[in-house]
Amino acid sequence: MASREHSEGITMSGGGLYSLATIGAKHVIDAATPMVIDAINSLSQESISSGFTFSDMGTADAGTSLSMVAAAIDAVSTRVPHAPISIVYSDQPRNDFNALIANVYGLGPFESYLDRRDDIFPLVSGTTFYKQIVPAATLDIGFSATAMHWLSAKVCNISNHVQAVGAEGKELEAFRAQAHRDWRQILLHRARELKPGGKLVLINFARDEQGRYLGNTGGINMFDQFNQIWQSFLEQERISRAEYENMTLPQYYNTVEEFSAPLQDPDEAVYIAGLRLDHIDTRIVKCPFAESFTEHADATRFAEEYIPTIRSWNESIFFNALSADRPLDQRRQIIEDYYASYRDIVRENPEGHGMDYVHAYTVISKIA
Numbered sequence: 001m002a003s004r005e006h007s008e009g010i011t012m013s014g015g016g017l018y019s020l021a022t023i024g025a026k027h028v029i030d031a032a033t034p035m036v037i038d039a040i041n042s043l044s045q046e047s048i049s050s051g052f053t054f055s056d057m058g059t060a061d062a063g064t065s066l067s068m069v070a071a072a073i074d075a076v077s078t079r080v081p082h083a084p085i086s087i088v089y090s091d092q093p094r095n096d097f098n099a100l101i102a103n104v105y106g107l108g109p110f111e112s113y114l115d116r117r118d119d120i121f122p123l124v125s126g127t128t129f130y131k132q133i134v135p136a137a138t139l140d141i142g143f144s145a146t147a148m149h150w151l152s153a154k155v156c157n158i159s160n161h162v163q164a165v166g167a168e169g170k171e172l173e174a175f176r177a178q179a180h181r182d183w184r185q186i187l188l189h190r191a192r193e194l195k196p197g198g199k200l201v202l203i204n205f206a207r208d209e210q211g212r213y214l215g216n217t218g219g220i221n222m223f224d225q226f227n228q229i230w231q232s233f234l235e236q237e238r239i240s241r242a243e244y245e246n247m248t249l250p251q252y253y254n255t256v257e258e259f260s261a262p263l264q265d266p267d268e269a270v271y272i273a274g275l276r277l278d279h280i281d282t283r284i285v286k287c288p289f290a291e292s293f294t295e296h297a298d299a300t301r302f303a304e305e306y307i308p309t310i311r312s313w314n315e316s317i318f319f320n321a322l323s324a325d326r327p328l329d330q331r332r333q334i335i336e337d338y339y340a341s342y343r344d345i346v347r348e349n350p351e352g353h354g355m356d357y358v359h360a361y362t363v364i365s366k367i368a
C-alpha cells in the first residue's frame with residue numbers, strides 16, 4: 001500500500017507516489033535529454049572507456065529520470081559498446097529509497113533499463129548534494145532536475161508568506177545570501193567530482209527574465225494561494241502564528257544571472273576550480289493537469305488530479321511546521337483540511353490555477 005512520509009525535513013511522497021503524481025517533472029527531464037546526449041558525445045573516448053559514471057542528484061524515486069537514463073545508456077553504448085556504466089542515484093537519507101529500488105529494478109509501474117545490456121551498475125547514495133557524493137575525478141556526467149532550489153538550511157522564517165518569492169527586506173536578503181552560498185557549495189563539490197572534460201546538466205527551478213517562476217506564469221500565483229489558505233487557518237485559529245511562520249519553505253529560485261555568476265567571474269572559487277558555463281536558457285513546461293483541463297473541462301477531475309502534485313513536494317514541510325505538542329491525529333487532520341480547502345477552491349473556480357514549471361536548463365563543463 002502507498003505510504004506517505006512524515007519525517008523531519010524535506011521528503012517527497014513515498015511508496016512510488018512521487019513519480020506517479022509528477023508527470024510534469026518527467027516532461028521537464030525529457031526536455032533535457034538532448035542536452036545529456038550532447039554532453040555524452042562531447043566526452044573523450046578514453047574517459048568513457050575507463051568506466052562511465054553518471055549521477056542523478058536529488059533523484060526522489062528515480063521514476064521521472066528512467067527514460068532519460070535509458071537514452072544516456074544508449075548514447076554511451078554507441079560511443080563505446082562495452083564500457084562499464086555506473087548510475088549513481090543520490091538523495092537525502094530520508095528519501096524513499098525502497099521506491100527508487102523498485103523503479104530502477106522494474107518492480108514498480110515503469111519499465112527498467114537494466115536489461116538493455118550487461119555492465120550497467122546502479123548505485124544508491126544518501127549523501128546530500130551539499131557534500132561530495134562520488135570520489136574525486138570519477139564523474140563523467142552529473143545531472144540534477146528540480147532539486148537544487150532546496151536550500152541547505154532555512155535561514156529564517158518568513159513572517160508574511162510561505163516562500164521567498166513573497167519575502168521582503170531583510171528576510172528576502174537572508175534567503176538570497178543563503179542561496180548564493182549554497183549554489184557555490186554545490187558547484188565546488190561537483191568540480192571535485194568531475195573528470196577533466198566532464199559535464200553537468202542541471203535543470204533547476206528559476207525566476208526567468210520576465211519574473212515568472214513555478215506556478216506563477218500568468219494565472220493565479222500558486223505560492224500566494226498556499227499562503228492565503230494558511231493565513232485563513234491562522235485567522236480561524238486552527239493554527240498558531242508560530243506554526244504559520246514555520247510553514248516557510250527553505251527554497252530559493254535563482255535568476256539566470258545568479259546561476260551564471262560563479263561560472264563566469266574569474267575571481268570566483270568555482271571558476272578557479274575549473275567549471276565553465278557552456279549554456280543556460282530558461283524554459284516553461286506547462287502544467288499537464290491544467291493543460292488537460294482545457295480539453296476535458298471537468299473541474300472536479302482537475303482539482304482531484306492537480307492537488308496531489310502539489311502535495312507530493314510540500315506536505316512534509318507543512319506537516320513538520322505543525323507543533324509536535326498537537327496529537328498526531330490532529331496534525332494529520334489539519335493537513336487533510338488544508339489540501340481539501342485547496343481542492344475545493346480549484347474545483348469551485350478552476351480558471352487560472354496550474355503549476356507551470358519554470359526552469360533554467362544549464363550545461364557546465366570542467367576544463368580538460
Ligand SMILES: C[S@@+](CC[C@H](N)C(=O)[O-])C[C@H]1O[C@@H](n2cnc3c(N)ncnc32)[C@H](O)[C@@H]1O
Nearest residue numbers: 025058059060064091092128129145146147150
Ligand atoms: C521535486 S523532487 C525532484 C525529483 C527528480 N529529480 C525529478 O526531477 O523528478 C526534489 C528532490 O530533491 C531532493 N533533495 C532536496 N534537497 C536535497 C539535498 N540537499 N540533497 C539531495 N537531494 C535533495 C528531495 O529529497 C527530492 O527527492
